[in-house]
Amino acid sequence: MKRPLAIILFIFGMFAGENAMAFHIVGGDFTARHKFGNTWEVTLKLFRDCSNSQGAPFDPSITMGVFRKGTNQLELSVEMYLDSIKPLGLTGNACAPPPQVCMEIGYYVQDVIIPNYTLGHYLIWERCCRNSSVVNLNNPQNTAMAFYLELPNPTLQNSTAVFTYPPLPYMCIDQPFTYNFSATDIDNDSLWYKLVTPLDGGHSDPTQPNPFSLGGGGQTPVSAPYAPVAWAPGYSTSNIIDGNPTISLNSYTGIVTCTPLSLGLYAMAIVCEEYRNGVKIGLTRREIEFFVIPCNQNATPNISPTQAPGSNSNYDLFAGDTLCFDIKFSDPDDSLFVEVTGDCLPGGTAVAPFATAQIDSGLKNVNVNFCWETTCDHISTTPYKVKYTVRDNGCPLPKYKSFDFTITVKEPPNILPVNLLCMEFLNANTMQMFYGIINPQDSDYFKYFIIYKSIAGGAFFAFDTIYNTALDNFIDTAATNYANINYCYFIKGYNNCDRENISDTVCTEDRKNKTENYIRTVSVLGPNEVNVKWENFPDAYFSTLYLYRKENDFGSGANSYSLINTLTQYTADSIIDVNTTTGYKSYCYYMINQNYCKNFSPESNDACTILLTGEAGTFLNSMKWNEYKTWRGGVATYELLRAEGITAPFKPLVTLGPADYAYIDQQLDFTKGFYRYIIKASEGPNGLNEVSWSNEIPLTQIPQVFVPSAYTPNDDGVNEFWKAQATFVRDFSCVVYNRWGQLVFSSNDIFRSWNGTYNGEAAPQGVYFYRIKYSGYDSTNQYEKTGSVTILR
Numbered sequence: 001m002k003r004p005l006a007i008i009l010f011i012f013g014m015f016a017g018e019n020a021m022a023f024h025i026v027g028g029d030f031t032a033r034h035k036f037g038n039t040w041e042v043t044l045k046l047f048r049d050c051s052n053s054q055g056a057p058f059d060p061s062i063t064m065g066v067f068r069k070g071t072n073q074l075e076l077s078v079e080m081y082l083d084s085i086k087p088l089g090l091t092g093n094a095c096a097p098p099p100q101v102c103m104e105i106g107y108y109v110q111d112v113i114i115p116n117y118t119l120g121h122y123l124i125w126e127r128c129c130r131n132s133s134v135v136n137l138n139n140p141q142n143t144a145m146a147f148y149l150e151l152p153n154p155t156l157q158n159s160t161a162v163f164t165y166p167p168l169p170y171m172c173i174d175q176p177f178t179y180n181f182s183a184t185d186i187d188n189d190s191l192w193y194k195l196v197t198p199l200d201g202g203h204s205d206p207t208q209p210n211p212f213s214l215g216g217g218g219q220t221p222v223s224a225p226y227a228p229v230a231w232a233p234g235y236s237t238s239n240i241i242d243g244n245p246t247i248s249l250n251s252y253t254g255i256v257t258c259t260p261l262s263l264g265l266y267a268m269a270i271v272c273e274e275y276r277n278g279v280k281i282g283l284t285r286r287e288i289e290f291f292v293i294p295c296n297q298n299a300t301p302n303i304s305p306t307q308a309p310g311s312n313s314n315y316d317l318f319a320g321d322t323l324c325f326d327i328k329f330s331d332p333d334d335s336l337f338v339e340v341t342g343d344c345l346p347g348g349t350a351v352a353p354f355a356t357a358q359i360d361s362g363l364k365n366v367n368v369n370f371c372w373e374t375t376c377d378h379i380s381t382t383p384y385k386v387k388y389t390v391r392d393n394g395c396p397l398p399k400y401k402s403f404d405f406t407i408t409v410k411e412p413p414n415i416l417p418v419n420l421l422c423m424e425f426l427n428a429n430t431m432q433m434f435y436g437i438i439n440p441q442d443s444d445y446f447k448y449f450i451i452y453k454s455i456a457g458g459a460f461f462a463f464d465t466i467y468n469t470a471l472d473n474f475i476d477t478a479a480t481n482y483a484n485i486n487y488c489y490f491i492k493g494y495n496n497c498d499r500e501n502i503s504d505t506v507c508t509e510d511r512k513n514k515t516e517n518y519i520r521t522v523s524v525l526g527p528n529e530v531n532v533k534w535e536n537f538p539d540a541y542f543s544t545l546y547l548y549r550k551e552n553d554f555g556s557g558a559n560s561y562s563l564i565n566t567l568t569q570y571t572a573d574s575i576i577d578v579n580t581t582t583g584y585k586s587y588c589y590y591m592i593n594q595n596y597c598k599n600f601s602p603e604s605n606d607a608c609t610i611l612l613t614g615e616a617g618t619f620l621n622s623m624k625w626n627e628y629k630t631w632r633g634g635v636a637t638y639e640l641l642r643a644e645g646i647t648a649p650f651k652p653l654v655t656l657g658p659a660d661y662a663y664i665d666q667q668l669d670f671t672k673g674f675y676r677y678i679i680k681a682s683e684g685p686n687g688l689n690e691v692s693w694s695n696e697i698p699l700t701q702i703p704q705v706f707v708p709s710a711y712t713p714n715d716d717g718v719n720e721f722w723k724a725q726a727t728f729v730r731d732f733s734c735v736v737y738n739r740w741g742q743l744v745f746s747s748n749d750i751f752r753s754w755n756g757t758y759n760g761e762a763a764p765q766g767v768y769f770y771r772i773k774y775s776g777y778d779s780t781n782q783y784e785k786t787g788s789v790t791i792l793r
Contacts (some may be wrong), residue, residue: 005526024049029286030149063212065221068224072223126201135264136235144201150283172295182254201770298394324371342386355452376497405658415493419501431479517604521690533574586611631689635708673728703776713756
């Protein structure tokens with residue numbers, strides 16, 4: 001049997017430390033309730049650990065100081081007597097309490113008459129000492145507590161905020177924890193919560209723990225400032241405990257959350273500030289110590305939405321979409337309590353209509369529904385946040401789990417522009433206009449089309465409204481005398497958020513198909529491929545395109561065009577012709593279209609591929625090509641690119657003018673022999689910056705070898721070495737024999753020379769015989785050269 005969190009939150013569990021002080025105050029706070037005139041009922045609540053039977057009782061009396069703010073002048077020294085002691089018991093809680101859990105509340109209550117003072121007052125009482133086992137403070141056994149309250153000018157007759165619940169109970173290690181530290185204010189002032197560093201009641205000590213009590217020697221309360229405690233290394237208000245996360249406080253709600261990771265006793269303090277008309281008027285401070293303890297295992301509730309969010313836990317919606325799904329909460333043992341907050345709920349940042357989000361409770365299983373029907377008013381780049389929280393009533397503390405998600409409401413898709421295709425005339429006064437949409441409108445976001453009409457150049461006016469996206473035409477029965485009066489039309493499409501898109505405009509005087517087809521470029525892609533690219537036009541998808549081709553006859557008229565492709569509902573602006581032999585022929589193309597009403601357009605320009613030809617001469621390669629014609633911008637340049645080898649990349653060789661159709665390459669590398677060439681034509685200004693590539697041609701130089709007939713290796717520095725001179729040679733070998741047939745020199749390196757020695761000695765003067773074998777880059781041909789060389793000394 002388990003009890004809800006509301007009961008458990010009144011529990012404060014503590015273990016007594018082995019070296020505990022004789023008195024264990026673990027927290028407390030002042031409050032002041034205005035009664036009448038300048039009289040306040042001041043209450044000090046002290047929380048005492050009673051788990052140690054050796055602990056001393058509450059002080060029978062204390063001396064509270066009332067000081068003026070600003071000057072720190074003592075206004076009053078007030079004796080307050082212990083009014084009552086009540087156990088903060090576990091009565092009614094069916095959970096077995098943790099070991100040695102015991103806590104008492106002592107109430108000190110006194111009516112106090114406080115004189116008027118413009119800046120207000122603060123109330124203070126100090127008491128030593130803290131538990132020696134506090135983990136997050138330095139020297140805690142010699143660190144006191146200070147209980148502090150601020151009041152405004154008594155003329156305001158303000159009552160302070162009162163914390164709604166007793167202090168933080170024990171926490172369970174490794175268990176997410178949530179606690180409500182909110183306060184109430186009978187004056188309806190605005191409240192703001194903060195985590196602050198606890199105060200050290202530095203005017204008391206272990207020998208005089210309550211220096212201002214009746215038996216304490218009659219000392220006078222001491223004014224501010226009051227020193228803060230010294231945090232142990234690694235601890236601060238931003239890291240009060242070892243936790244993931246550590247303790248955090250919602251400044252608006254007073255809700256504390258954390259997941260503690262280390263056992264021990266910890267100290268903290270919270271202030272609640274009062275604001276009236278934007279001005280801070282008061283402050284209530286609570287000092288707290290709490291234990292993190294091991295707890296019995298309590299299963300964490302499970303959350304299962306029927307429609308999971310997308311990336312980053314976000315649901316992407318278009319305005320007008322409806323998001324509805326169920327969420328199942330389950331726990332194997334306990335009752336569950338579900339709560340929800342969100343920007344799209346009433347009271348959030350969204351405007352109506354708001355989302356509906358159920359909250360519920362039940363044993364082991366709870367099912368709720370979330371639903372939001374979005375509108376155009378919900379469009380926002382900032383996602384709407386929603387948070388479901390479920391807690392169980394497990395022991396010794398409840399467990400929490402949350403389902404956080406966001407909803408992004410985006411602009412709905414725009415209605416795509418309508419294409420006005422063509423018109424037909426049904427009689428003398430009736431016109432039928434055909435229109436088309438490449439992608440049908442999404443009916444979820446489509447609202448309507450409005451047709452606009454103009455007569456004889458007059459202003460356009462709304463002529464008709466179309467709600468059916470399946471229609472592809474409209475009829476105007478009032479197109480009187482259309483042969484002589486010009487009627488013009490366009491269509492606006494609207495989505496569900498009234499975002500519009502406008503079609504092209506078509507007039508009766510344009511009733512013929514006047515679309516000017518234009519071939520932007522033709523370009524060789526490979527030995528059998530030509531890319532034909534044209535300028536697209538709005539009605540292309542609803543037209544039939546006809547592409548024609550012929551072999552380039554270079555103006556002789558010997559060849560004629562033939563139809564090679566018929567394209568319907570074709571959305572691309574190019575096609576690859578694979579039935580070509582681009583290495584030997586140039587091809588010319590043109591196109592026409594037939595619109596939706598079966599009217600043919602004029603022919604396009606004709607465009608021909610560039611055919612590059614060439615031949616290898618002695619130490620040079622010569623190339624020529626045909627002119628590229630019919631670009632709007634003309635030809636700006638022809639760029640010749642060359643590659644040295646079969647797989648080498650092309651590199652620019654020379655850039656030529658628009659009237660250059662030939663080039664002789666004499667910049668040959670004699671160590672190579674195989675060259676590839678290609679032409680790139682670039683369009684000139686006022687065009688579309690197109691390019692056209694020619695076919696690729698290979699040219700091979702014939703290898704040549706020259707062999708000297710004599711040399712003089714006599715160390716005079718002239719003509720000391722003998723070697724063959726070669727150009728365009730790929731493979732090479734050379735052997736030299738003396739007259740007795742002995743091998744005196746050999747090499748496979750065309751750059752190696754013979755210095756006229758044999759076996760390390762100077763070879764005798766005389767005639768020697770050589771045989772050279774070599775090959776070039778012209779296929780697999782092998783060449784051989786033999787002869788004699790004479791050494792002269």
